[in-house]
Each structure stands twice: as C-alpha cells, then as structure tokens.
Amino acid sequence: MTxxxxxxxxxxxxxxxxxxxxxxxxxxxxxxxxVRGGEPPVIVELKLGFSLTLVHxxxxxxxxxxxxxxxxxxxxGKRFLKSVKDMTTLCRRLGLGxxxxxxxxGLVQVHCDPGPYAPRKNxxxxxxxxxxxxxxxxxxxxxxxxxxxxxxxxxQDALKLAVFLYEAGACKGADVARETGVGRATTMxxxxxxxxxxxxxxxxxxxxxxxxxAVAQSGSLLxx
Numbered sequence: 699m700t701x702x703x704x705x706x707x708x709x710x711x712x713x714x715x716x717x718x719x720x721x722x723x724x725x726x727x728x729x730x731x732x733v734r735g736g737e738p739p740v741i742v743e744l745k746l747g748f749s750l751t752l753v754h755x756x757x758x759x760x761x762x763x764x765x766x767x768x769x770x771x772x773x774x775g776k777r778f779l780k781s782v783k784d785m786t787t788l789c790r791r792l793g794l795g796x797x798x799x800x801x802x803x804g805l806v807q808v809h810c811d812p813g814p815y816a817p818r819k820n821x822x823x824x825x826x827x828x829x830x831x832x833x834x835x836x837x838x839x840x841x842x843x844x845x846x847x848x849x850x851x852x853x854q855d856a857l858k859l860a861v862f863l864y865e866a867g868a869c870k871g872a873d874v875a876r877e878t879g880v881g882r883a884t885t886m887x888x889x890x891x892x893x894x895x896x897x898x899x900x901x902x903x904x905x906x907x908x909x910x911x912a913v914a915q916s917g918s919l920l921x922x
Contacts, residue, residue: 701771701801703729706744709804710769710797714740728759730769740765742797747771748785756794765812767795772807786810852891855880857916859887860894860905864913868904 710730711721719732719740730742741759745752745768752768759766768789772778782798786809789796795812799805830851858878863869866877871884880886887895887903894909905913 701746703744703746705801706746706769706771706799709799709801709806710742710744712804713797713806714742726762728762738765739763740767742767742769744769745771747773748781753788753792757792760793764793765795767797767808767812769797769799769806772798772800772805782809852886855882856886856892856894857912859883860909860913861916863895863903863905864910868898868902870901871903872901874903 707723707730711723714721714730714732717734719734721730721732723730725731728741729744732740732742734740739762741763743752743755743759743766747770752770756766756768768785773781782796786796790810793812793814794810796809798807798809800807855878858880859874862874862878869877871887874887875881875883884901884903888897890896892908892912894906894912895903896906898904
C-alpha cells in the first residue's frame with residue numbers, strides 16, 4: 699500500500715504530545731503546529747520525500763517561528779541514508795530541524811533540531827585548497843566541468859616533465875628535476891599516474907607514445 703503524507707501526521711502528533719505539546723494540523727499554511735505553554739510554536743512540514751519545495755516551505759515558515767522541522771517518510775537503503783546525512787547538514791546551516799517517520803510502526807527519529815549553526819572551518823582542507831590554487835599555472839579549466847580531464851597542478855607538473863623528455867630524450871630523474879624545476883620529478887615518473895613515462899634504465903626515464911600525444915595537446919594547459 700502506497701504511503702500518503704497524511705500517514706505521517708499521527709506519529710508526529712503522538713511524538714510531540716509525549717513532550718507536552720498540544721498539536722493541531724493544517725493551521726494556516728503549516729501542516730502541523732504544536733504549542734506548549736507560552737513557548738513559541740513548533741511548526742512541522744510533512745512530505746513523503748526530500749525536495750527543494752520542502753526546503754522552500756520550511757524556510758518560509760521561519761518567518762513565523764524559529765522552531766521549524768521538516769518530516770519525511772523514512773526510506774530504505776544506503777541512498778536514503780546518504781540523503782538524510784546531506785539534508786541534515788543543509789538543515790543545520792539553514793537553522794531547520796529534521797525528523798524522519800517510519801510509516802510501518804510510527805517511529806519518529808529526530809536528526810537535528812532547529813537553531814543557529816556556525817560550522818567549524820577545516821583548516822587542513824583550506825590549506826590544501828590554497829596550496830593547489832597557488833601551484834596551478836593559469837586557469838586551464840572551465841568552471842562547472844566534471845572531474846574527468848580536470849587539469850590539476852600535479853597534471854601540469856607531469857606535462858612539464860613530458861615536454862622536457864619530448865625535447866631532450868630519456869634522462870636521469872635528477873636532471874629532469876633540475877631542468878624543469880619540478881622537485882618531485884623522479885617520483886612522478888616512477889609512479890607514472892598518466893601512463894606517460896617509462897623507465898629505460900636505472901634512474902633514467904623516457905616518454906611513452908601516450909606521453910608524446912599529451913605533449914602535442916598540452917598548449918594552454920601549461921599556461922602557454
């Protein structure tokens with residue numbers, strides 16, 4: 699039997715009543731309104747699943763009360779759990795609460811409560827971002843493109859090595875590092891992430907056909 703939004707109301711009503719609220723449905727534009735003494739009202743919007751419309755509705759309800767929850771039917775599987783995790787993060791940033799309702803037995807689970815949110819900055823990630831920004835030559839990517847084919851500072855360094863080997867032929871890693879200014883040259887050629895390099899002797903590396911093709915297409919990727 700297909701669940702309906704109205705199936706979410708009895709469990710949510712019971713959940714709030716157990717906390718001392720008087721609960722009524724369809725009051726004004728709100729799906730659920732709960733009042734306890736002289737406290738500000740708690741507003742809950744009911745939906746079977748997550749949507750941008752639900753987010754917009756809940757944000758609009760913040761004009762009436764600071765205590766606004768979205769309540770959705772609890773689904774199954776990893777995909778739903780990922781959606782809950784992502785939506786919990788969004789709700790916290792917007793100052794909204796989130797609860798899920800298991801229609802089969804009426805279980806209500808609160809994932810976050812309404813309130814101001816000030817996320818802690820991840821200084822390690824910030825440093826990594828700025829390091830990549832500083833190391834990248836020029837602006838070789840189109841904003842919004844997929845990760846496939848993305849030009850990173852690592853790729854640009856690999857291209858520098860490939861161009862040098864294309865022009866000079868097989869060389870010792872130390873020589874390549876000195877001439878290109880890429881200190882990690884030997885490690886990069888040994889790891890051969892792109893399939894561009896091949897070891898021709900101890901400490902000496904040359905260019906593969908794939909590497910030669912990459913050089914021919916490099917152009918603006920090196921800021922030229």
